[in-house]
Amino acid sequence: MKKSGLALLASLCLFGSVVRAQDAAAGEKTYKSKCASCHGQNAEGKPAMKAPAVKGKAADDIQKQITTSPKHSAVKNLTPAEVKDLAAYLATLK
Numbered sequence: 001m002k003k004s005g006l007a008l009l010a011s012l013c014l015f016g017s018v019v020r021a022q023d024a025a026a027g028e029k030t031y032k033s034k035c036a037s038c039h040g041q042n043a044e045g046k047p048a049m050k051a052p053a054v055k056g057k058a059a060d061d062i063q064k065q066i067t068t069s070p071k072h073s074a075v076k077n078l079t080p081a082e083v084k085d086l087a088a089y090l091a092t093l094k
Contacts, residue, residue, distance in 0.1 A: 023085045027084075030075075034078075039052070039053070042055065056090075056094050
């Protein structure tokens with residue numbers, strides 16, 4: 001019984017990793033189409049546009065900034081799931 005429980009737990013962890021990878025992949029598409037023009041292709045920021053680097057920021061911080069900042073009109077029409085995907089992608093960048 002213990003072995004099957006451990007196998008189930010390992011499977012769930014693996015499944016969770018795959019789901020997060022899919023979310024980040026969807027977020028990358030959103031980033032490239034809606035954010036890269038201001039924040040750079042690699043989220044490195046564009047000082048001339050006063051657009052900060054956003055790579056490596058915590059997903060929660062990114063979500064809050066996107067949903068509360070008036071500067072982010074390009075992403076105001078995103079669904080909450082799309083915002084989470086975008087934040088998940090940006091959090092993977094270092």
